[in-house]
Amino acid sequence: MDLTVVAYVIYLVISIGLTVWVARTLSRNGRIFIADVLQGNEKLAEAVNHLLVVGFYLVNIGFVTLYLRSADTILEARGLFEALSVKLGVVLLVLGVMHLGNVWVLNRMRRRGIMERQAPQLPPVPPLPPQGWTAPAGA
Template identity: 55%
Template sequence: MNAFKIGRHMDIKVWMYLVYLTVSIGLTVWVARALSRNGLVFLEEVFADERLARAVNNLLVVGFYLLNLGYVTVAMRHSEQVGSTKHRDGGTLVEDRAGAAGARRAALLQRLRPGPVPA
């Protein structure tokens, strides 16, 4: 498929993809930096070794990039219309999965924490 028409005008779908990519990549980088900055404090408390905490934090950031940018590329490959992802309670499937995954990671890191839990 030739995305460019003869002349100076591009197909509208190309512009939509460019905007989608720009917004998706920008949001992914912004959220990854925020999670990395704030999550490092928690990881340093969980792991006694600061170097280990930074290494785990970097691995989590790389995983976050791979997961989100992988989803962006898969979403661009499917051309059918997107139906509603809303549940009856108003939440979305993505919110439910992200919340459950975050809760599992927090519970695992809480079990790895050395010593008693501060009140």
């Protein structure tokens, strides 16, 4: 019996389940971090968080579906487990890279915001009075 279709179904169920779990975890735990990056603007933080989750789903589920195809025919249980371990391992690595990329970008934004908040606020400089008059050229 050809177990390739069984491998496809198991791969999709586990991969999409992992993607949803990681996205929800990142969304729930990242909300506070994003609010800090955006200096307490809760509505903007919620919107950015939602957009990050949607992008995360699009990229990862897109990758999962593109990586579904297998050139080998799976004929036995051992081959099923080997194919699934390779495919799921790659999906987990991609999820991890996506997570680290998000954290890196948000951390850079947070650092920049902290530096801007800690920068000394200089008083506005009044304009200088005119220094003299210059005749127009050609007159």
